[in-house]
Amino acid sequence: MKFAVSREQQQFSESLHDLLGGADTAGVARAWAQGRHEAGLKLWRGLADLGVPALLVSEADGGLEASCVDMVVAFETLGYHAVPGPIVETAVVAPTAVSGEWPARLASGEILATVLTPLALDADVAYLCLALRDGGVHEVRNPKLKRVSSIDPARRLFHVDGSHAQVPGDGAKAFDLGVLAVAAQLLGAGQWLLDTATTYATQRQQYGKPIGQYQAIKHLLADVVTHLELARPLVHGAAVAAQDGSPTLARDASAAKVKAGDAAYLAARTALQVHGAIGYTAEHDLGLRLTKVRALLGAWGTAAFHRDRVLGCLVEAR
Template structure:
């Protein structure tokens, strides 16, 4: 399998990195923490203008017609800058569900509703939240123009007036989570269960892939902050980064990051190509990325010493996001169980010679 990125894919990611470097600053993050919604309509409009809301939307619906392979690079950049907007839930998970719905919905009216929402997502005029059965709380339901829900295997579409929202606290002030109360009925059914087979599994894989990519972006940001601090902070007349103990802490994170990247990229390629083992690859990436981010948070905090956990430092923004995402779209136990089932059921060859079998 070739999962190397093309020059165009890398240029797209570079353009998004430059945009977020200018617009998504720690100062804006803190400002949004104190706003009612925690979200910026102006920033969402800018994200749409950059084409980020249209990445997974097919060309015939005003999108770019790209795949998860492009999204994995973009999601890493979103993680690096701790983007608070519900971009991945809308433009990756919801867009993927709706794209499948256009093809799978048995009724023309349902296909039209999916197509209309895809058009609006591509144009940046709609945020769509996803209430997956794996998630007990729904992120950003308070700013959603529509919510896709699961009941009995079917896909239901709720408008804001049809849902009761109860806010729940999060470790990360940027994450706005809600408990959803709603009543399923014939009027809310978008795609019946018999036509929605596999769609919720695909949504879980895309959500977990997006989280894994963000975790690696967060890892890189925490590593960069720790390196910068170790070069500036001095003890006994020289920078603490000159000491072997500090170097080893940061080197451990860098090594874990480099080992996790190809695992993530293989998962993205598997999803983009629709391979039967995509779920296994996504869970492997999710476990590797979570481990990497946890180590980065721990080592970066230690490098910063007693200042590491304080509110004033930017580091706490990225640590809290990494900790909060660790349980999103399936926790560590869930994804380890998925990997374990594939390895231990006797159907998988193991060993170096079977890596690309």
């Protein structure tokens, strides 16, 4: 099967790039890390106007009823720009997991949601808190929050205590789509790191010529291109499996997360190596992606968890 992003999906991605490219998402992320949410919430309302939180919500609930491939295209772009906040939980997991009044409120951008995995991302700004257990969905009521540290300051994590009430919903599919959305974010972050390192390599000069003209740098960047291009079909293929209701979704989503994570991690290490000492400075935007990638590698399941999951699915299928 030959997979290609449609012209409509390309245009949607371009619209997101236009919005986010002019929004100083690096500044938004730094403010979000300090607990100043105003700019991030304003950015989220802009994304809601473009339909991001409405993608997986049915038309009956005011959503777009778009495909999972559309979602992956969107989250690759969101990952590219390092948009902060519980965007996976709000736009992907919660709309899949819950029904009733919630999908319409999520689709409009009125509220944010978070999910215990087991920590809750940005629970201090989320109106709805969910827990996924044994394929079921629980709403966490009267939550009590305790902030914990995160390797990515823009990912504000919380322990959440509260009463749990089971609600109708498909927790298993919601989990797999959350994994897939994070894989798409990793793919986007990896692409940003590659683009930024490539640009820097054409500008930084050593011994009278750009460092990008040296074979060693070319080989480093070429390896990143190869790994990203091998990861992309797995991510998009898992999106097709999700859209088709394939029984292989768990395997495909986990495989996509592992490969996208490996590719993004290689991109992060390479970008840091190409930039040298400047890449370590807090002022350079490279640091935002380095910590983001490192945090996303463990979000919604570590690589070890997903490798075991892939193996288990393959053994079951024999």
